[in-house]
Amino acid sequence: MMEAVREQLAQELEQIREAGLYKVERELSSPQSAHVTTQGAEALNFCANNYLGLADHPDVRAAAREALDRWGFGMASVRFICGTQTQHRELERAIADFVGTEDAILFPSCFDANGGIFEVLFGPEDAIVSDELNHASIIDGVRLSKARRFRYRNRDMADLRAQLEDAREGGARRTVIVTDGVFSMDGYYAPLAEICDLADEYGALVMVDDSHATGFVGEHGRGTHEHCGVLDTTAETHNRVDILTGTFGKALGGGSGGYVAARQEVVDLLKQRARPYLFSNAVAPSIVAGSLKALEIARESAEQREALRRNTGLFRDLMAEAGFDLLEGSHAIVPVMFPGEDGARQATQIADAMLEHGVYVIAFSYPVVPRGKARIRVQLSAAHSEEDVRRCVDAFVAGRSAVAG
Incomplete structure (x- = not known):
């Protein structure tokens, strides 16, 4: 049987090569x-x-190197068993403070963060309204949820309004608008001010994957929500974006690890039910330490x-x-x-x-x-x-x- 499958796979690979897509x-x-x-x-x-330029920054490397001696190589466990160190909570509090939310929860990657959030927060009685060009991790995460799904044309606010109308007419208990903060293949920003206005009008939540923005977009590098003027740093946790996801694998040191930053109740529920969190090893100690140092540098960069x-x-x-x-x-x-x-x-x-x-x-x-x-x-x-x-x-x-x- 395997020989037949190998031949089929080889043919498929050859088709990819012939199309110039390999x-x-x-x-x-x-x-x-x-x-x-x-x-x-x-x-x-x-x-x-x-x-x-932090992936090989000497201070980030030094922090990670020191963490190997102080905290060890790996956690060998999930967070709720014996996989949480003091520095894990320190990083969660630091990223939440930076992006302007009450708390945050770490995941092995932002792909896991996006993969774990929808199933926990949105069920059959809810509606997810997602930009058509959202990252694959959002698309996969939405598929894991039993919520009703609506898709709007990329950054098209008229179409977003139409999808919100449909969700409202369907009697959705909760509605969430989901968008990338920056669309990674185009470099376009999501129009977050307009999105938040529509969310207010329709009583919807707003979730943003800010992986290509956290650390360098906005006046202080806090992200797309700061760039678009929907984060008021003069008021306590006044953030018009309800849920932010992001990564430490890009501007913030380039290692690995992702996060969800949100209200306390969202974070607490994810800790109880998010499968990628409950069934994956904690982020490695050296990655946590390096990311903490990278975030410290980014705040002053x-x-x-x-x-x-x-x-x-x-x-x-x-x-x-x-x-x-x-x-x-x-x-x-x-x-x-x-x-x-x-x-x-x-x-x-x-x-x-x-x-x-x-x-x-x-x-x-x-x-x-x-x-x-x-x-x-x-x-x-x-x-x-x-x-x-x-x-x-x-x-x-x-x-x-x-x-x-």
């Missing part, structure tokens, strides 16, 4: 940084979520946030001058578009050519993005220098010429 993992032989070593050569890294904004603006300006097709925006995610039937193959070829010029980027195509909308997603970092940014643009130009020729 994804190859490039191994790094260096720490994650703005400059990495891959395939035996140094390259500028423009495809990591290392927005503040105005200089890094300004460097990130400066690098992003420079890259956008230079790429536009060079005639590349960019999605509009201001986020450090900058998609360089290659539309059409041959776009996926073209994006992959240009990315490969750029690596030969010492710049590491990744092409994205279906099913990660819609058919005909292939792109190279460039991600800027505060750790990049102006020279790094200019070299990246030069590599795009060279790669385009190589593919065209």
Whole structure:
């Protein structure tokens, strides 16, 4: 039987290769940084979520190293048995204070956080109204819930209103609007002020996955809700977003671990019933310590946030001058578009050519993005220098010429 299955799988893989959609993992032989070593050569890294440059920050590494001696290597248990250390609660309180909620709960990843929340809070009598471009973890989490599901067009407030009307007419006990804070393939911000206004009008909750924002978006880096003006830091826990999820695997050190930050009752109920929390080992001690240090740095990182904004603006300006097709925006995610039937193959070829010029980027195509909308997603970092940014643009130009020729 297995031989027949192997042949079927091999055929499926060959179809992926023929379509130009096969994804190859490039191994790094260096720490994650703005400059990495891959395939035996140094390259500028423009495809990591290392927005503040903290993944290899010496203070973060030192905190993690010290934690190995003080707290050990692993917890070997789930949280409610014997897997909670003092520093786990310290990190939960710190992230809750940073994003403006009453408390937070740690998960092994934000994928687990999003996977565990919906089944606990929303049942058959409830309604989940979700943006069509939400992250896969939200989509999977919603599927685990027995709640009624509504989907609205990406950032379309008229369609959101229509879905809220349908949920209301269906007699939903609880309704929640769910959105990414930043849509990771496009770099677009969710219009949280308008979403919160509609939530107030329809008596709905608002949940935001802020993985691509926490630590660097907003005046103080608190996230999309600060950027959009729905977080009032002058009032005690006055946050118009009811539930925030996020990760420590991107701007906040780049390790692993996710969280749900919310009202105390939400956090307490998740601790009782969220399956990824109840049946997964606690986040490793060194990751907790490193994330605590990264969060401490992020709170005081105005200089890094300004460097990130400066690098992003420079890259956008230079790429536009060079005639590349960019999605509009201001986020450090900058998609360089290659539309059409041959776009996926073209994006992959240009990315490969750029690596030969010492710049590491990744092409994205279906099913990660819609058919005909292939792109190279460039991600800027505060750790990049102006020279790094200019070299990246030069590599795009060279790669385009190589593919065209």
